[in-house]
Amino acid sequence: MDASSSQAVRVRRKTTPWAFQVAVNRLKQAIPTIACVLVVNFFLVRLIPGDPVDAFVAKAQGADQAFKDHIRHEMGLDEPIWVQFGIYLSKVAHLDFGWSFQNSAPVLDVILLRLWPTVLLLVFSIGVSLLGGVFLGVTAARYSQTWKDRTIAFMSMVLYAMPAFWIGLSLIVVFSVKLRLLPVGGFDTVGSGKTGIAYALDVGRHMTLPALTLGLFYLAVYTRLVRASMFELLDSDFVRTARAKGLSERTVLWRHMLPHALLPLLTLVGVQLGSLLSGVIVIETVFSWPGLGRLTFQAALQRDYNVLLAILLMSTVLVVCANLIVDLLSAWIDRRMDVN
Amino acid sequence: MAVLKVEDLSVQFRTAQGVVRAVDRVSFEIRAGETLAVVGESGSGKSVTALAIMRLLPRHGSTRVSGRVMLGERDLVGLADAEMQRVRGNQISMVFQEPMTSLNPLMRIGEQIEEGIRRHQNVSAAVSRRRAVELLDQVRIADPHRRVDEFPHTLSGGMRQRVMIAMALACEPKLLIADEPTTALDVTVQAQILELLATLRKTMNMSMLLITHDLSIVADTAERTLVMYAGRIVEAAATGEILARPAHPYTRGLLGSLPKPRAAGRSRDRLTEIPGAVPPLHALPAGCSFAERCQRADAVCRTDRPEARTVTHDRLAVCHFAVAEAI
Ligand SMILES: Nc1ncnc2c1ncn2[C@@H]1O[C@H](COP(=O)(O)OP(=O)(O)OP(=O)(O)O)[C@@H](O)[C@H]1O
Ligand SMILES: [Mg+2]
Numbered sequence: 001m002d003a004s005s006s007q008a009v010r011v012r013r014k015t016t017p018w019a020f021q022v023a024v025n026r027l028k029q030a031i032p033t034i035a036c037v038l039v040v041n042f043f044l045v046r047l048i049p050g051d052p053v054d055a056f057v058a059k060a061q062g063a064d065q066a067f068k069d070h071i072r073h074e075m076g077l078d079e080p081i082w083v084q085f086g087i088y089l090s091k092v093a094h095l096d097f098g099w100s101f102q103n104s105a106p107v108l109d110v111i112l113l114r115l116w117p118t119v120l121l122l123v124f125s126i127g128v129s130l131l132g133g134v135f136l137g138v139t140a141a142r143y144s145q146t147w148k149d150r151t152i153a154f155m156s157m158v159l160y161a162m163p164a165f166w167i168g169l170s171l172i173v174v175f176s177v178k179l180r181l182l183p184v185g186g187f188d189t190v191g192s193g194k195t196g197i198a199y200a201l202d203v204g205r206h207m208t209l210p211a212l213t214l215g216l217f218y219l220a221v222y223t224r225l226v227r228a229s230m231f232e233l234l235d236s237d238f239v240r241t242a243r244a245k246g247l248s249e250r251t252v253l254w255r256h257m258l259p260h261a262l263l264p265l266l267t268l269v270g271v272q273l274g275s276l277l278s279g280v281i282v283i284e285t286v287f288s289w290p291g292l293g294r295l296t297f298q299a300a301l302q303r304d305y306n307v308l309l310a311i312l313l314m315s316t317v318l319v320v321c322a323n324l325i326v327d328l329l330s331a332w333i334d335r336r337m338d339v340n
Numbered sequence: 341m342a343v344l345k346v347e348d349l350s351v352q353f354r355t356a357q358g359v360v361r362a363v364d365r366v367s368f369e370i371r372a373g374e375t376l377a378v379v380g381e382s383g384s385g386k387s388v389t390a391l392a393i394m395r396l397l398p399r400h401g402s403t404r405v406s407g408r409v410m411l412g413e414r415d416l417v418g419l420a421d422a423e424m425q426r427v428r429g430n431q432i433s434m435v436f437q438e439p440m441t442s443l444n445p446l447m448r449i450g451e452q453i454e455e456g457i458r459r460h461q462n463v464s465a466a467v468s469r470r471r472a473v474e475l476l477d478q479v480r481i482a483d484p485h486r487r488v489d490e491f492p493h494t495l496s497g498g499m500r501q502r503v504m505i506a507m508a509l510a511c512e513p514k515l516l517i518a519d520e521p522t523t524a525l526d527v528t529v530q531a532q533i534l535e536l537l538a539t540l541r542k543t544m545n546m547s548m549l550l551i552t553h554d555l556s557i558v559a560d561t562a563e564r565t566l567v568m569y570a571g572r573i574v575e576a577a578a579t580g581e582i583l584a585r586p587a588h589p590y591t592r593g594l595l596g597s598l599p600k601p602r603a604a605g606r607s608r609d610r611l612t613e614i615p616g617a618v619p620p621l622h623a624l625p626a627g628c629s630f631a632e633r634c635q636r637a638d639a640v641c642r643t644d645r646p647e648a649r650t651v652t653h654d655r656l657a658v659c660h661f662a663v664a665e666a667i
């Protein structure tokens with residue numbers, strides 16, 4: 001490397017190559033994961049007892065055998081299973097996830113329609129609980145052994161101990177049934193004809209309860225984790241050094257201590273993402289939120305294989321992407337590996 | 341002229357065992373340009389004294405500090421937090437005992453030096469960076485231009501202590517408190533660090549409070565020496581006097597425990613030749629705290645707590661027999 005380019009690298013503080021490295025490593029690990037998921041999902045779904053043709057014709061009452069065979073052929077289910085799998089793979093490669101017979105629409109369309117409500121709900125509830133958890137955890141450390149800290153510790157303990165569905169039901173009872181402040185379920189007020197900001201507010205009102213139900217638990221978990229990590233650092237040597245420099249307590253907390261507490265938090269978030277889908281299924285069902293979770297539940301009940309497979313694959317890809325982001329963030333906070 | 345005057349400083353911790361008097365009515369002053377050594381066994385209250393001056397003790401309700409720490413006209417004990425932050429790292433700096441853990445592992449060395457400079461001086465990023473490189477050079481770290489951008493884990497203990505010293509000196513403080521700065525280091529590195537501290541102290545014309553439990557290092561570095569035992573100062577004098585004619589039996593014990601060639605067959609690890617251990621600080625005896633371990637102790641030592649006596653001019657000892665012994 002010549003002098004000028006090494007100079008340029010130094011000015012950029014060498015973060016780009018490392019971030020790139022992290023991304024490449026992650027994606028390399030992700031390829032076998034996704035391949036496994038493709039195989040396992042395909043065969044697992046076919047192990048679910050029940051016949052999709054039966055489920056489908058249940059709507060058309062009194063279907064005869066000829067009609068059933070016709071449907072079976074239409075669905076491609078009369079082929080040998082490995083042929084079905086081969087067809088499936090080549091179609092996935094072309095982003096063709098087949099036809100949802102239950103929804104009478106291409107699977108991709110069905111999923112994309114349901115994807116955004118879920119992404120909105122997740123980003124909002126997880127985002128808010130992350131920010132809130134960090135803020136509350138740092139505040140608890142700032143005011144350790146005072147009433148502020150004790151209140152935060154107590155509240156997060158209570159929320160942590162309560163099951164999510166119970167929080168959800170209590171919120172519905174209080175805010176929807178008793179106070180009549182918020183809608184019980186749905187995505188928007190049907191037929192209200194609202195647009196723009198009014199529509200966004202309407203969706204926000206509908207999202208408040210499911211987001212709280214999902215988020216409060218994570219808020220409690222994140223608060224407890226950040227608080228514990230920060231407390232461990234309060235009397236550590238390098239924090240004492242930071243104070244000895246005359247830094248303000250705020251700088252000590254946010255610049256010196258928080259990054260150390262964020263690393264375990266990010267690890268936890270990465271681990272949790274995998275199990276998030278199951279939580280989303282419950283919440284979306286309880287609040288009739290038209291997202292992927294409820295779609296998953298319906299598709300499983302209706303043996304809508306194509307939809308189910310696509311959702312599982314998509315959630316795998318989403319989890320992989322989210323983990324990539326988590327890894328990049330961790331690498332950005334812990335830059336010790338930067339210097340080559 | 342005194343840079344810092346400590347008057348009747350006491351520190352108490354409320355613990356599960358009871359109230360611990362870690363520092364008990366300690367008074368001393370540090371004069372401009374001098375090095376004052378504080379020696380004493382582990383647990384004698386040296387670090388707590390230093391941390392009390394810096395106001396870096398745990399801030400819980402269980403810590404109680406009383407007395408005065410006068411920096412010029414100001415009493416640091418009662419100073420508002422924001423005011424105290426302007427003193428720390430600016431007028432008084434501190435170097436700690438544990439170089440391996442005293443730097444933030446997630447921050448570059450340069451950043452850690454610079455943030456102190458930028459906190460106290462209104463300078464641009466370019467200036468503070470140049471100053472950080474200069475400081476690394478001053479504490480004799482080779483290749484400072486490259487080192488500023490490195491993380492602490494790439495440095496050895498001795499190098500990290502140099503970085504700590506660079507950080508402490510960044511704003512040219514009037515007083516540097518060095519709390520056993522070499523205890524965690526190899527013997528050869530110890531000597532280098534002490535030498536570096538002594539040189540920098542002279543060139544920057546600051547005062548130094550050098551805490552150590554090793555009497556052998558005070559002879560070359562400190563003008564005056566305080567000896568602490570169980571939270572109290574038991575002897576204070578010019579270093580030469582203390583080494584030549586120790587007035588307190590405890591000081592004599594410490595001097596006896598200096599490592600020296602030993603008869604074959606004796607354990608090499610045992611440095612202390614004073615039998616026994618420091619009494620628990622939450623249950624100090626009624627008389628002299630050292631009486632249990634003192635060969636000279638008398639009935640009066642077990643019943644009456646000795647007061648400070650002037651042995652000769654500028655020399656104190658807290659012992660019932662100090663005057664008689666020293667002359
Ligand atoms: N936060 C605290 N709470 C309770 N007791 C404490 C606290 N900090 C220090 N002590 C006690 O105060 C006494 C003096 O401790 P200090 O650290 O000042 O000793 P030292 O002279 O520096 O010893 P060393 O040579 O081991 O560093 C010890 O008995 C210690 O247990
Ligand atoms: Mg100490």
